[in-house]
Every structure is written in C-alpha cells, then in structure tokens.
Amino acid sequence: EVQLVESGGGLVQPGRSLKLSCAASGFTFSDYNMAWVRQAPTKGLEWVASISYGGSNTHYGDSVKGRFTISRDNAKSTLYLQMDSLRSEDTATYYCARQTIAALFDYWGQGVMVTVSS
Amino acid sequence: DVVLTQTPPTLSATIGQSVSISCRSSQSLLHSNGNTYLHWLLQRPGQSPQLLIYLVSRLESGVPNRFSGSGSGTDFTLKISGVEAEDLGVYYCVQGTHAPWTFGGGTKLELK
Numbered sequence: 001e002v003q004l005v006e007s008g009g010g011l012v013q014p015g016r017s018l019k020l021s022c023a024a025s026g027f028t029f030s031d032y033n034m035a036w037v038r039q040a041p042t043k044g045l046e047w048v049a050s051i052s053y054g055g056s057n058t059h060y061g062d063s064v065k066g067r068f069t070i071s072r073d074n075a076k077s078t079l080y081l082q083m084d085s086l087r088s089e090d091t092a093t094y095y096c097a098r099q100t101i102a103a104l105f106d107y108w109g110q111g112v113m114v115t116v117s118s
Numbered sequence: 119d120v121v122l123t124q125t126p127p128t129l130s131a132t133i134g135q136s137v138s139i140s141c142r143s144s145q146s147l148l149h150s151n152g153n154t155y156l157h158w159l160l161q162r163p164g165q166s167p168q169l170l171i172y173l174v175s176r177l178e179s180g181v182p183n184r185f186s187g188s189g190s191g192t193d194f195t196l197k198i199s200g201v202e203a204e205d206l207g208v209y210y211c212v213q214g215t216h217a218p219w220t221f222g223g224g225t226k227l228e229l230k
Contacts, residue, residue: 021127038165043220044208044210044221044222044223044224045159045161045167045210045212045224046221047212047218047219047220047221059217059218060218061218061219062119062218085161090167095166095167101153101155101172101173101211101214102155102214102215102219103157103212103214103219104157104169104172104173104214105157105159105167106168106169106172106178108166108167108168109166110166111166
C-alpha cells in the first residue's frame with residue numbers, strides 16, 4: 001500500500017525558515033517523480049514544486065521560486081521542502097504527492113499544516 | 119499562466135442524479151507531443167485529494183465507472199452518471215501541459 005506521511009509543519013514567524021519531510025513507503029520511491037501541493041485555508045489547490053525521480057530536475061511555482069527548495073533522499077525514501085523567507089501567504093496545508101506524468105498526482109499524503117504568523 | 123475556470127462553483131444534486139462539471143482553459147491543453155494533460159481530482163470533506171480521471175478521459179484504477187471525462191483543446195467536462203453520497207466534496211481540474219501547472223478553482227458538489 002502506497003503511503004506518504006508528511007511532517008515538520010507548525011507555527012513560524014514571517015521571514016523564518018521551515019523544512020518539511022515526506023516519508024514514502026509501499027512503492028519504489030526512486031522510480032517516481034514527486035511533488036508538493038499546498039492549500040491555503042478554505043482555498044483551492046496550488047502546485048508548489050516537483051522533482052524528478054533522480055533528483056536532478058526541479059521545477060517551482062512562481063509564488064515560491066527562489067524561496068523554496070525541493071529535494072529528495074532516495075536511500076531514505078524521503079522527500080523534502082525547504083521553505084525560506086516565509087510569508088503570511090505561505091500559510092497552508094502542504095501535501096506531498098507522487099507524480100507519474102505532468103501534473104498527474106496519483107497518491108497524496110494526509111497533509112501538514114504550516115502557519116506563518118508573528 | 120494558464121487559467122482553468124470551473125463551472126458551476128457549487129452544484130446541488132440528489133442521489134441518483136447525473137451531473138456535469140465544466141473546466142475551461144485559457145489556452146489549448148494539447149501538448150506538442152499529442153497528449154492533453156488535463157486531469158480531475160476529488161477532495162472529500164476533511165480528506166486529501168484523490169485522482170479520478172487523467173489525460174482527459176482515462177479512469178484511475180479503483181474509481182467507479184459512473185465517472186467519465188471528455189473534452190479537447192480548451193473545453194473539458196467531468197460527468198457523474200448517478201451521484202452517490204460518497205461523491206460529495208470538491209472537484210478540481212488540473213493541467214500539466216503548460217508550466218507552471220495550475221488547478222481550477224474547484225466545484226463543490228453538495229446534496230440538494
């Protein structure tokens with residue numbers, strides 16, 4: 001059974017950093033591209049970033065480019081999202097998702113909440 | 119960026135009723151490789167999104183066949199033939215043809 005379990009969320013002040021993790025199991029992690037998608041409270045979904053199966057290619061949404069970094073450790077079957085220079089508008093539930101082809105997210109984690117506030 | 123406009127924003131239905139959700143794109147979603155990267159997701163209340171339909175009309179494994187997708191270019195439709203209680207929630211279309219990938223604003227399906 002495919003499982004994606006996010007961790008690392010919480011309350012952080014504007015301008016500070018936070019690192020999210022997503023532990024994957026139930027599939028060969030190194031065979032799949034992975035992504036982060038977020039959802040602000042009561043809002044819709046927003047693609048944040050994606051990374052290729054080997055980790056060499058990364059892509060970002062415009063709103064996080066230059067501030068967020070997606071990475072992975074295939075030996076640990078873990079996906080990461082380093083979030084720097086956080087803003088109030090980054091407040092959201094962050095989902096880890098397995099990605100097969102472009103924007104095709106076939107499995108999702110339960111999500112982790114990030115609140116940016118002073 | 120590609121804008122996906124979903125209509126209606128809210129849909130009220132009775133059990134057994136057939137309903138359709140529209141997703142219109144600001145640009146054609148036909149990729150130069152011949153694929154159309156338009157997919158549909160359902161987010162039930164309090165849950166993570168789940169994949170229903172991919173590449174316009176392909177049913178994800180385990181998804182009931184009362185769900186179907188159609189369309190081309192800029193106009194796409196998700197149809198539910200006979201709504202069941204478990205279908206309630208918010209439906210999203212998402213495109214992967216043009217970077218950055220974008221989601222529609224969502225259509226909330228509720229019971230009448």
